[in-house]
Amino acid sequence: MNNPAPWIILFSPLIAAALITVVTQPFRKASSYLSVAAVAISFLASLTVFAGPHQEASINWIDLGVFQVRLGYLIDEFSKMMLLVVTVVGLLIHIYSIGYMKDERGRSRYFAALSLFMFSMLGIVLANNFIMMFIFWELVGVSSYILIGHWFTRASAADAGNKAFIVNRIGDFGFMLGILMVWSASGTVMFEELGPKWSTLGLNPLYLNVTAILIFCGAVGKSAQFPLHVWLPDAMEGPTPVSALIHAATMVAAGVFMLARVFFLFEPAPVALDVVLWIGLITSLLAALMATQQDDIKRILAYSTLSQLGLMVAALGLGVPEAALLHLFTHAFFKALLFLGAGSVIISLHHEQNIWQMGGLQRKMPVTFWTFLIGALALAGCPPFAGFWSKDGIVASAFDHNLAAALVIELASFFTAYYMARLLVVAFLGAHRSEAAAHAKESPPVMTVPLVLLAIPAAIIGFPPLSTFFLQVPEREGVPTLAILVSLVVFLVGGFLGFTLYREKSEDPILVPLFANRFYIDQFYATLVKWTQDLFAQISGFIDRWVIDGGIVRGLGGMTWSCGFALRFLQIGNLQAYAFLFGLGVVLLLYLILFAS
Amino acid sequence: MAPPLFWTFSAIMLLFGLMVIISRNLVTSALSLVVCFLALAALYVSLDAFFIGVIQILVYAGAVIVLFLFIIMLLDLKAEERRRLNLPAFFGGLVVIALFVKILFDVSYGFQGGSASFPAIQHGQHADVWYIGLTIFQQYKLQLQIIGTLIVVASIGVVVLSKRELK
Amino acid sequence: MVTLNDYLIVSGLLFAIGFAGVLLRRNLIAIFMALELMLNAANLSLIGFSRFNVQNGLPDYNAQILVFFIVTVAAAEVAVGLAIIVALYRARQTMHVEDLNSLKF
Numbered sequence: 001m002n003n004p005a006p007w008i009i010l011f012s013p014l015i016a017a018a019l020i021t022v023v024t025q026p027f028r029k030a031s032s033y034l035s036v037a038a039v040a041i042s043f044l045a046s047l048t049v050f051a052g053p054h055q056e057a058s059i060n061w062i063d064l065g066v067f068q069v070r071l072g073y074l075i076d077e078f079s080k081m082m083l084l085v086v087t088v089v090g091l092l093i094h095i096y097s098i099g100y101m102k103d104e105r106g107r108s109r110y111f112a113a114l115s116l117f118m119f120s121m122l123g124i125v126l127a128n129n130f131i132m133m134f135i136f137w138e139l140v141g142v143s144s145y146i147l148i149g150h151w152f153t154r155a156s157a158a159d160a161g162n163k164a165f166i167v168n169r170i171g172d173f174g175f176m177l178g179i180l181m182v183w184s185a186s187g188t189v190m191f192e193e194l195g196p197k198w199s200t201l202g203l204n205p206l207y208l209n210v211t212a213i214l215i216f217c218g219a220v221g222k223s224a225q226f227p228l229h230v231w232l233p234d235a236m237e238g239p240t241p242v243s244a245l246i247h248a249a250t251m252v253a254a255g256v257f258m259l260a261r262v263f264f265l266f267e268p269a270p271v272a273l274d275v276v277l278w279i280g281l282i283t284s285l286l287a288a289l290m291a292t293q294q295d296d297i298k299r300i301l302a303y304s305t306l307s308q309l310g311l312m313v314a315a316l317g318l319g320v321p322e323a324a325l326l327h328l329f330t331h332a333f334f335k336a337l338l339f340l341g342a343g344s345v346i347i348s349l350h351h352e353q354n355i356w357q358m359g360g361l362q363r364k365m366p367v368t369f370w371t372f373l374i375g376a377l378a379l380a381g382c383p384p385f386a387g388f389w390s391k392d393g394i395v396a397s398a399f400d401h402n403l404a405a406a407l408v409i410e411l412a413s414f415f416t417a418y419y420m421a422r423l424l425v426v427a428f429l430g431a432h433r434s435e436a437a438a439h440a441k442e443s444p445p446v447m448t449v450p451l452v453l454l455a456i457p458a459a460i461i462g463f464p465p466l467s468t469f470f471l472q473v474p475e476r477e478g479v480p481t482l483a484i485l486v487s488l489v490v491f492l493v494g495g496f497l498g499f500t501l502y503r504e505k506s507e508d509p510i511l512v513p514l515f516a517n518r519f520y521i522d523q524f525y526a527t528l529v530k531w532t533q534d535l536f537a538q539i540s541g542f543i544d545r546w547v548i549d550g551g552i553v554r555g556l557g558g559m560t561w562s563c564g565f566a567l568r569f570l571q572i573g574n575l576q577a578y579a580f581l582f583g584l585g586v587v588l589l590l591y592l593i594l595f596a597s
Numbered sequence: 598m599a600p601p602l603f604w605t606f607s608a609i610m611l612l613f614g615l616m617v618i619i620s621r622n623l624v625t626s627a628l629s630l631v632v633c634f635l636a637l638a639a640l641y642v643s644l645d646a647f648f649i650g651v652i653q654i655l656v657y658a659g660a661v662i663v664l665f666l667f668i669i670m671l672l673d674l675k676a677e678e679r680r681r682l683n684l685p686a687f688f689g690g691l692v693v694i695a696l697f698v699k700i701l702f703d704v705s706y707g708f709q710g711g712s713a714s715f716p717a718i719q720h721g722q723h724a725d726v727w728y729i730g731l732t733i734f735q736q737y738k739l740q741l742q743i744i745g746t747l748i749v750v751a752s753i754g755v756v757v758l759s760k761r762e763l764k
Numbered sequence: 765m766v767t768l769n770d771y772l773i774v775s776g777l778l779f780a781i782g783f784a785g786v787l788l789r790r791n792l793i794a795i796f797m798a799l800e801l802m803l804n805a806a807n808l809s810l811i812g813f814s815r816f817n818v819q820n821g822l823p824d825y826n827a828q829i830l831v832f833f834i835v836t837v838a839a840a841e842v843a844v845g846l847a848i849i850v851a852l853y854r855a856r857q858t859m860h861v862e863d864l865n866s867l868k869f
Contacts, residue, residue, distance in 0.1 A: 603766045610774070611777055614778055618782075618794070623791065626793075626794055626797055627797065637807075644814075646811045646823070649832065652835060653804075656839055657800075665846070669793060674793065680790065680860070687788060690784065694784045694787070701777075702773070705772050705773050708768075711767060715768070715816060718822065719822070721822055728822065732825050732826070740833065747837065747840055748840050751843055751844050752843070758847040758850075761854070
């Protein structure tokens, strides 16, 4: 018997989006309340699902015999936890958006897109087969595009939306190829069936590895891993609640979630696991380095998201998907908290985002400051906040299996602590550096209450008794003292360094152009695209001008003309010449008919 | 017909045919043509085609050649002036003629039936004119009328074509 | 004994002579006369075949009727052709065939 709760979870935001688009678009306030209500309904339904058992069900959507697409849900540990994360964070951000977008004219459009996003994301979480997941994967990309380009009159916002969608598409292409390989090898796309079946199929190791890597491509695109990470910082052009919801807590986590879901694909493919590990590590370190030189508060947080995502992917590469998911769980809360806090600051300072224009906000915006501090400490891995516990799980696994990986992770953590300290010191402490900062006020409750509500789980949800309520992590024997010690040291040194270097400064004392220019990767891609397009244009131009125009069109005409020109010389006007040719023809004809046949 | 007679008339015909195309003087050509036609008529008679032989003399030698001579005299044409002979064209023409003759001989000697003698004829009650006339007016009525029309049209055409511009 | 082949060969030679005249003479009227030779050569062949295909003791008169028509048509053709030559002579004052080459490219 189909449990209606998952379907309610999935479709209530879709109904809200449809209603807003069709009915309530002129009524902005009504649209916003409708959207919030839909998410609240999904949240309540998620609670009932969380309390319920494992279950799976599906309906046939397209059935053509050999080709079947089924829509269904799979409720297991992972999806239960993820549902809670998505709906809780989503609900809080929807409420926050009411305040953040208070003066916007395009509010209805924003909330419709936000509801569409919730629908798509919940679809990914609930999906029980690859095809459905892919459909919702693409839908999430579309919603992200709409939301990033919300202020589409700004050229940079429109471009950022395009960039996000196109880069995602590249990853999705690999994903689709991977799905096709899985399907053709096993004949099914349902996760529950594939899980036990995949390793027993006896496939060629090359096939196994390639399939796994292709599936990973989808996560590389969606979760912004190197080299497809370039879209995430530009996606900060969207409104801050969008950045919080999509690009910190949920959408980018979809990649990690998907990998955890289909981890059975990676178990027999050690080469793929290594690829995953090292891409995660590279992303993590690179992003941390780039974050140390950014001046836009949202960009710093974006790079920090990249870095943490890299960490999660590295955890998957180490073979501990549960640890990755735990970190995803905690990260959702404290990253959303950080973004919402940044949004609060931005709004108070009338859309100022440069940290060097801020300062002294500690006393002027206390609630924002303290919640932001909690979030920052959680992110940097300070015990006893949530981030410490989840990061510790990953670091411990690293120390157990792969020392090089552990080294890279610790290095990234060092820089994480460093740049978060930098951010805190420059933005909140010290004297104000601009007029806007001088007149800053605390944000209205509709924005600060969600901050506080998010700060609570950011602080405490890491504790083992509490975290295991949500997600079971495999037991480990003993306490990983070495890992904990190194992490603590790294945190303290990094934080201290950042604190002392940036205290009482009015401009950045350290300039590393390589990091500030994001390792010139964007410029490299732009050149690559330009170069490829120029090449194609030249080839097309050549073909058009010489092959089609010259060869075929003019060639045919020219051939006809030359034939005519040659044959013209037969018309010489000499009667006897004609008679001669005539006679010659007759003689030849007679010969052929009489003697040659 | 006795072979010597045949060969004589054939020789006359061919010889004077050559004279037609060789002589420079147009009147000489025309008169050679007359003799050629006469020899041809003799050959027709040797083939028991009496009516056609007479028609040949009446029409060709009597009318066509006269027409030729009229025109030659009317236009007061002198002997053809000598111009530089176009050697390649000349030899090209000769080559074509030679090839044609060769094919002719090949065909003739390949034609088995042709070496038999002519079958015998029983001369019927009437002369061959009678039989020809009967066949024309019974089977070829339409063709006869068409030929008649053709002659009328040709006559009119001649008059029209040779009119001087009316000033 | 004279056979059909002899008549055919003689006819063919006469045709060749006529054709040579068409190709090699430069005077229009001479060409025209050579043309008449060719027609007559064809007539000779036809009469030869007529005599050869004997039916019911009589020669095949169909060929002789055809010769009759050919002679008629040839006469008409000569008339018209000479009229054209007269008109041409009046326009161009020449009988030389190489001077009449305006119909070229």
